[in-house]
Amino acid sequence: MSPSTSRWIDLDKRHGWHPFTQMRDWNAPDHDPLVLVSGEGCMLTDSEGREYLDGNSSIWTNIHGHNHPKINAAIREQLDRVAHVSFLGFTHPGAATLAARLAAFFPKTDLQRVFFSDDGSTAVEVAIKMTIQYCQIRGTPHRKRFISFCNAYHGDTIGAASLGGVPLFHDRFTDFQFPVTRVSSMDDIASLHDAGDVAAVIVEPLIQGVAGIRPWPQGMLGQLRDWCDHTGALLIFDEILTGFGRTGKMFACHHENVVPDFLCLAKGLTGGYLPLAATMVREGVFEAFLGTMEERRTFYYGHSYTANPLGCAAALASLDIFEEERTLTHLPAKIETLHNALQTLSGHPHVLATRQLGLISGIELCKRRAPNVPYDWLEQIGAKVCVVARDHGLLTRPIGDVLVFMPPLSVSSTQIEFGIGSLRRAIDAVCGSE
Ligand SMILES: *Cc1c(COP(=O)(O)O)cnc(C)c1O
Numbered sequence: 001m002s003p004s005t006s007r008w009i010d011l012d013k014r015h016g017w018h019p020f021t022q023m024r025d026w027n028a029p030d031h032d033p034l035v036l037v038s039g040e041g042c043m044l045t046d047s048e049g050r051e052y053l054d055g056n057s058s059i060w061t062n063i064h065g066h067n068h069p070k071i072n073a074a075i076r077e078q079l080d081r082v083a084h085v086s087f088l089g090f091t092h093p094g095a096a097t098l099a100a101r102l103a104a105f106f107p108k109t110d111l112q113r114v115f116f117s118d119d120g121s122t123a124v125e126v127a128i129k130m131t132i133q134y135c136q137i138r139g140t141p142h143r144k145r146f147i148s149f150c151n152a153y154h155g156d157t158i159g160a161a162s163l164g165g166v167p168l169f170h171d172r173f174t175d176f177q178f179p180v181t182r183v184s185s186m187d188d189i190a191s192l193h194d195a196g197d198v199a200a201v202i203v204e205p206l207i208q209g210v211a212g213i214r215p216w217p218q219g220m221l222g223q224l225r226d227w228c229d230h231t232g233a234l235l236i237f238d239e240i241l242t243g244f245g246r247t248g249k250m251f252a253c254h255h256e257n258v259v260p261d262f263l264c265l266a267k268g269l270t271g272g273y274l275p276l277a278a279t280m281v282r283e284g285v286f287e288a289f290l291g292t293m294e295e296r297r298t299f300y301y302g303h304s305y306t307a308n309p310l311g312c313a314a315a316l317a318s319l320d321i322f323e324e325e326r327t328l329t330h331l332p333a334k335i336e337t338l339h340n341a342l343q344t345l346s347g348h349p350h351v352l353a354t355r356q357l358g359l360i361s362g363i364e365l366c367k368r369r370a371p372n373v374p375y376d377w378l379e380q381i382g383a384k385v386c387v388v389a390r391d392h393g394l395l396t397r398p399i400g401d402v403l404v405f406m407p408p409l410s411v412s413s414t415q416i417e418f419g420i421g422s423l424r425r426a427i428d429a430v431c432g433s434e
Helices: 003-015 069-081 093-103 120-137 158-163 167-176 186-190 220-231 283-288 309-324 327-345 381-391 413-431
Strands: 036-040 043-046 051-054 113-117 145-149 180-183 198-203 234-238 262-265 277-281 351-357 360-365 402-405
Touching (some): 051 413, 093 277, 113 120, 120 262, 120 277, 277 283, 309 327, 360 413
Parallel strands (some): 198 234, 234 262
Antiparallel strands (some): 043 051, 262 277
C-alpha cells in the first residue's frame, strides 16, 4: 500500500464516521477501506491504481458515467460566473430553466411547479410539510394521517424517516417520529375504514429500492390514484431512485401514465454529480398557497443552498445528454442484456431469486433453496460477497443478502455481462457453487 493511501486511511479511521456503518468494524486493523480517487465513464479508480466497474452508480446516483465532458464543462462554466447565489429573494438562469425543463416532462396542466432542495430526504420533507399546510389551508386540518408502505424508504431526516418502514433503521426513533399508518398492499388500503382523515399516501412507484429491490404489481399506481381521488387524499411519488431513466422510461410514473400530486426527485437529478433535489407540485396544490400576507398561506421553508447554481448547471447538462446521446433509446437493449445475464444466475444453488426493473436489479442470496433457508443475518453474507467482488473488478453494496446491480445508464452490454460475471465468481467464492 502506498504511503499516501495509508495516510488517508489513518486519518479517516481517526476522524471519520461513515453512514450506516459499524465503525468498530471499519476501524479494525485488518479492514483496508478503498480510497476512491477518480472516475471515467462507468469505471472508478482507487488510490492504488486499481479499476472497478461502478456497479451501484455510486449509491444509485450516477446516470451518464463519471467525468462526463459535457457535465464537467457545464459546471466549470457556471463556476466561472458564480458558484452560489440565494434563491431566497432572487432567481437565477439555471434554476428558472431547470424548473421549466422538468415541468416539460408532464402534461401542461400537471406538476408544473418545482420546489428545490438538497437531497432525497429534503425533497420528501417538503412534500410532507406542503401536504400538512395544504390540508390546513383547505379547511381540512383533521386530515393528519399519512399512509406509507411497509419496508418503504424515504430518507433519514426525522420527517422522511417517519414515513419509512425499514425496522432496522427506523424502530429506535419511533417515539420521536409522527405516527404513520403502514400498509403492505393495495388491499390493505382499500380495506381502511374511514379514510376521511388521510392527508397523503406516499409510495416508491413501481419498485421499492431499500426494501430489497422489490417491484410492485402492475397497475398499482392507477389504483392508488383512483383511491386518492375518491377519498380526497394527496398522492406522493418518491422517484428519488426511479427518476431519470433508471426504470427504462424517464420517470416510473410514465409507465402507467399516472400523475401524482407531488413528485420527489434527487439522486440522478444532477446526473449523480452534486446534491440537488426537486419536489414537483400539482398546480391545484400550489394555487392553494396563494393569498395575502394576513391569510398566512406562505410556505415558510427553505435551505441555504436551495437551487444551487452548480447543481442546476449539472442537471441541465444531464437533461441535454439524455437528448444528445439518446440515452433512453439505447436502454431496451441494455435492459435485455441485464435480463439475460441475471438468468445465468437464476439456477445457482445460493441464488434464491433475481429481480429486475429497467437497469435496477437485485440478486437475493440464500443458504439453501427449496425449501428456502436464509443465511443468518449476523453472517453478513451479502457484504462479504461484495467485498470479494472487488477482487473481480466490481464495486457495489448489498441490502442485507440482496446484492444490488444498478450501473449508470451509460453502461455497455459488455460491462453488464462483466459485472454479473464478477458477482457470480464472488458468490461462488463466498457461498460455494453447490
Ligand atoms: C435514496 C432515497 C431517498 C433518500 O435520498 P437522500 O438523498 O439519501 O436523502 C429517499 N427515497 C428513496 C426511494 C431513495 O432511494
